[in-house]
Amino acid sequence: MFWTYFLILIATFVLATFYGRSRALQVSNAQAVKLHSRPGYHGGFLAIVTVIPALLLLLAWVIVAPNILNNIVISESADYLSGLSKPEVEAFLRDARAIAFGGIVGFTDAGKEHAAELFASLSRTSNILIGVALAALVAAGFVFGSRAIVPSMRARHFVERSVMVALIVCSAVAIFTTVGIVLSLIFESLRFFQQVPVLDFVFGTHWSPQSAFIGAGAEQTGTNPEVFGAIPLLVGTMLITFIAIMVAAPIGLLSAIYLSDYATKTVRSVAKPVLEILAGIPTVVYGFFAALVVAPFIRGWGESIGLSVSSESALAAGVVMGIMIIPFVSSLSDDVINAVPQSLRDGSAGLGATKSETIRRVVLPAALPGIVSALILAISRAIGETMIVVMAAGLAANMTINPLEAVTTVTVQIVTLLVGDQEFDSAKTLAAFALGLLLFCITLALNVFALRVVKKYREQYD
Amino acid sequence: MAMEMTAGTVQTQNMTGALPLAEDGVPIKMQAQKVNVHYGEKQALYGVDLDVRKNNVTALIGPSGCGKSTFLRCLNRMNDTIDICRVGGNILLDNEDIYDQRIDVVELRARVGMVFQKPNPFPKSIFENVAYGPRIHGLAQSKAELDEIVATSLQKAGLFEEVKDRLDEPGTGLSGGQQQRLCIARAIAVSPEVILMDEPCSALDPIATAKVEELIDELRENYTIVIVTHSMQQAARVSQRTAFFHLGYLVEEGKTNDIFTNPKDQRTQDYITGRFG
Ligand SMILES: Nc1ncnc2c1ncn2[C@@H]1O[C@H](COP(=O)(O)OP(=O)(O)OP(=O)(O)O)[C@@H](O)[C@H]1O
Ligand SMILES: [Mg+2]
Numbered sequence: 001m002f003w004t005y006f007l008i009l010i011a012t013f014v015l016a017t018f019y020g021r022s023r024a025l026q027v028s029n030a031q032a033v034k035l036h037s038r039p040g041y042h043g044g045f046l047a048i049v050t051v052i053p054a055l056l057l058l059l060a061w062v063i064v065a066p067n068i069l070n071n072i073v074i075s076e077s078a079d080y081l082s083g084l085s086k087p088e089v090e091a092f093l094r095d096a097r098a099i100a101f102g103g104i105v106g107f108t109d110a111g112k113e114h115a116a117e118l119f120a121s122l123s124r125t126s127n128i129l130i131g132v133a134l135a136a137l138v139a140a141g142f143v144f145g146s147r148a149i150v151p152s153m154r155a156r157h158f159v160e161r162s163v164m165v166a167l168i169v170c171s172a173v174a175i176f177t178t179v180g181i182v183l184s185l186i187f188e189s190l191r192f193f194q195q196v197p198v199l200d201f202v203f204g205t206h207w208s209p210q211s212a213f214i215g216a217g218a219e220q221t222g223t224n225p226e227v228f229g230a231i232p233l234l235v236g237t238m239l240i241t242f243i244a245i246m247v248a249a250p251i252g253l254l255s256a257i258y259l260s261d262y263a264t265k266t267v268r269s270v271a272k273p274v275l276e277i278l279a280g281i282p283t284v285v286y287g288f289f290a291a292l293v294v295a296p297f298i299r300g301w302g303e304s305i306g307l308s309v310s311s312e313s314a315l316a317a318g319v320v321m322g323i324m325i326i327p328f329v330s331s332l333s334d335d336v337i338n339a340v341p342q343s344l345r346d347g348s349a350g351l352g353a354t355k356s357e358t359i360r361r362v363v364l365p366a367a368l369p370g371i372v373s374a375l376i377l378a379i380s381r382a383i384g385e386t387m388i389v390v391m392a393a394g395l396a397a398n399m400t401i402n403p404l405e406a407v408t409t410v411t412v413q414i415v416t417l418l419v420g421d422q423e424f425d426s427a428k429t430l431a432a433f434a435l436g437l438l439l440f441c442i443t444l445a446l447n448v449f450a451l452r453v454v455k456k457y458r459e460q461y462d
Numbered sequence: 463m464a465m466e467m468t469a470g471t472v473q474t475q476n477m478t479g480a481l482p483l484a485e486d487g488v489p490i491k492m493q494a495q496k497v498n499v500h501y502g503e504k505q506a507l508y509g510v511d512l513d514v515r516k517n518n519v520t521a522l523i524g525p526s527g528c529g530k531s532t533f534l535r536c537l538n539r540m541n542d543t544i545d546i547c548r549v550g551g552n553i554l555l556d557n558e559d560i561y562d563q564r565i566d567v568v569e570l571r572a573r574v575g576m577v578f579q580k581p582n583p584f585p586k587s588i589f590e591n592v593a594y595g596p597r598i599h600g601l602a603q604s605k606a607e608l609d610e611i612v613a614t615s616l617q618k619a620g621l622f623e624e625v626k627d628r629l630d631e632p633g634t635g636l637s638g639g640q641q642q643r644l645c646i647a648r649a650i651a652v653s654p655e656v657i658l659m660d661e662p663c664s665a666l667d668p669i670a671t672a673k674v675e676e677l678i679d680e681l682r683e684n685y686t687i688v689i690v691t692h693s694m695q696q697a698a699r700v701s702q703r704t705a706f707f708h709l710g711y712l713v714e715e716g717k718t719n720d721i722f723t724n725p726k727d728q729r730t731q732d733y734i735t736g737r738f739g
Contacts, residue, residue, distance in 0.1 A: 264545065265545075341582070343578060343580055343582035344582055344584060344585075345543075346540065346543070346576075346578060346582070347578060347582040347583075347584065347645065347648075348584070348594070349540065349543055349571065350538065350540060350571060350575065350576035350577075350578070350649070351571065351572070351575065351576075351594060351595040351598070351648065351649065351652055352567075352568045352569065352570075352571035352572035352595065352598065352599060352652060353568070353594075353595075353598050354568055357598050361594070361598070362584050362594075365585070365586070366584070366585045
């Protein structure tokens with residue numbers, strides 16, 4: 001029913017636009033007065049006052065109506081529901097709805113059949129009621145709007161303000177979503193920190209959430225906070241990120257320099273898109289490339305020179321992750337290097353500097369802040385990366401800086417904590433939120449830092 | 463003044479005897495012979511012959527797009543940085559073809575410096591801007607020597623008094639006119655023999671322009687200068703010789719006075735009286 005009403009409202013919107021337009025023309029012709037706003041704005045005005053209130057009502061209805069229906073049904077079916085737990089009540093409602101509106105029914109009984117009938121009749125009533133309400137709103141808006149159309153009406157201002165409100169609403173949605181996610185991270189983390197002290201988490205050096213529970217099964221008596229030390233994960237994350245940057249920074253930067261200052265147009269027009277394709281490869285593909293090609297290769301190579309290399313190594317994951325972020329570094333650096341004005345290059349060349357002297361002494365210093373921020377964005381991307389590490393670096397929370405050993409990272413542990421059947425409020429599951437919060441704080445700090453550097457850089461040439 | 467002359471100028475002084483002389487007896491520093499320039503398919507200069515007299519200011523004038531900048535950029539091979547640009551003919555500096563295989567562009571540009579239309583100081587300190595050229599050419603053996611070069615260059619560019627207390631501040635923080643004089647100081651610091659200037663005052667206000675013009679007149683004593691300008695008054699004020707370009711041809715070249723008072727070609731006449739361009 002929602003979609004029917006919605007489409008009708010949209011159609012009304014279009015019709016009202018046209019009507020408002022022609023009415024404005026008609027009014028101004030009849031009174032021989034020039035319109036304050038162009039006819040199109042009158043159309044927009046009429047459409048907005050006619051449809052938008054109804055649209056808002058419709059949205060409100062679609063959000064709250066199911067709840068109201070549920071509550072009515074629950075109070076009507078009290079006989080059948082007495083003594084049921086909350087999940088059981090939910091299952092009851094789910095089945096009743098399925099019977100009434102179609103869907104997969106678990107099993108049925110008299111109570112559910114009764115509730116289903118109730119659902120069906122209630123929703124018929126509610127559909128009709130809302131239909132009438134919408135029609136009334138549209139009619140009222142239309143009458144009011146049409147009356148308001150006089151040549152002196154400032155329709156343009158109204159439409160402009162409505163546009164602004166719409167834009168504000170959209171940005172507010174984006175912002176509130178972000179805030180919501182962060183808040184939920186924080187609240188779940190707080191629950192975790194009730195079981196495991198913050199300091200044990202942030203500074204603990206032992207990570208093995210599998211052994212978190214004191215006592216087994218039904219005799220489980222508590223949570224052992226000692227096994228939730230995040231340091232090994234942070235060390236693993238940093239090790240892999242460091243290796244990745246060691247790979248990506250020189251290759252990305254030098255290829256950016258080549259592309260922006262040395263490559264001919266043809267080479268550039270081919271090489272740049274190819275590099276960007278690198279950015280489009282799904283990370284899972286990089287992951288099995290790392291696990292199946294690079295890791296065995298590194299192990300073989302290590303053994304041939306007498307090193308013991310575990311089959312999953314930080315080096316393999318880091319190198320492949322480095323390859324993955326090359327396009328980031330190179331395309332962002334390419335942008336900032338290109339942003340260095342040609343006049344500076346000419347000035348340097350005019351003094352007898354060679355191309356590489358010009359790049360080293362003028363272009364790179366001028367582009368440095370931008371390059372730094374490109375690197376930082378690449379780092380924060382590497383820190384958040386999961387797939388490659390899951391597949392190539394292993395799950396062992398070793399606290400080591402030896403790149404030939406298996407390590408694990410924050411993101412990988414979040415995945416392993418949440419895979420499989422979990423109780424939602426066990427310390428193990430909640431730890432994932434705490435890790436998420438930690439990761440968020442780190443990347444946020446990096447991004448803020450990078451943005452500040454970029455901002456400083458922008459000020460230089462304007 | 464002679465004491466302040468740097469190694470490069472002294473060297474040319476010694477070589478003056480070897481330079482060909484123009485009909486009025488002035489030595490010729492640079493000589494363009496039948497210079498053709500193409501950008502891709504499009505020809506921008508047609509057989510330009512021009513002598514640049516030593517210790518003179520030569521002004522290049524002409525309507526927009528006639529090839530003045532193109533010609534100027536040929537004189538220190540700045541056109542090499544443009545992929546599609548091809549230069550034909552000969553350009554001699556002290557009787558040597560600068561497009562010869564054996565010529566090192568780096569060395570050439572140290573001898574033939576360039577100042578651009580828009581001031582383009584590097585985003586470095588004032589000191590580093592001027593020290594840039596000497597550093598890349600290894601002109602100073604010690605910090606003291608470098609300080610000396612920077613100070614004299616700034617002095618010659620008439621900027622020293624204004625900036626001597628803030629040599630560490632960024633060159634980009636100066637006013638437009640100061641920036642342009644900084645760029646001139648930067649060019650002087652490598653002791654060039656010839657300085658090319660492409661509309662050096664077009665981004666400056668009248669007072670800054672006057673200062674730069676005054677400077678150009680002083681620099682003539684030690685350097686040979688070629689300047690592109692759109693301002694007839696400026697050409698008349700600063701130059702001894704004027705060359706008029708039109709649609710890629712060098713129409714007429716002569717004493718500035720003669721060009722402005724008694725042009726031989728109708729096109730020159732039309733241009734300087736403002737009938738086109
Ligand atoms: N990089 C380039 N690529 C292609 N064509 C060019 C390039 N530079 C200049 N030209 C062409 O060469 C011709 C001469 O240009 P040039 O810049 O020398 O003119 P100009 O006399 O300096 O003009 P202005 O007074 O406007 O600076 C013009 O037709 C221009 O379109
Ligand atoms: Mg020009």
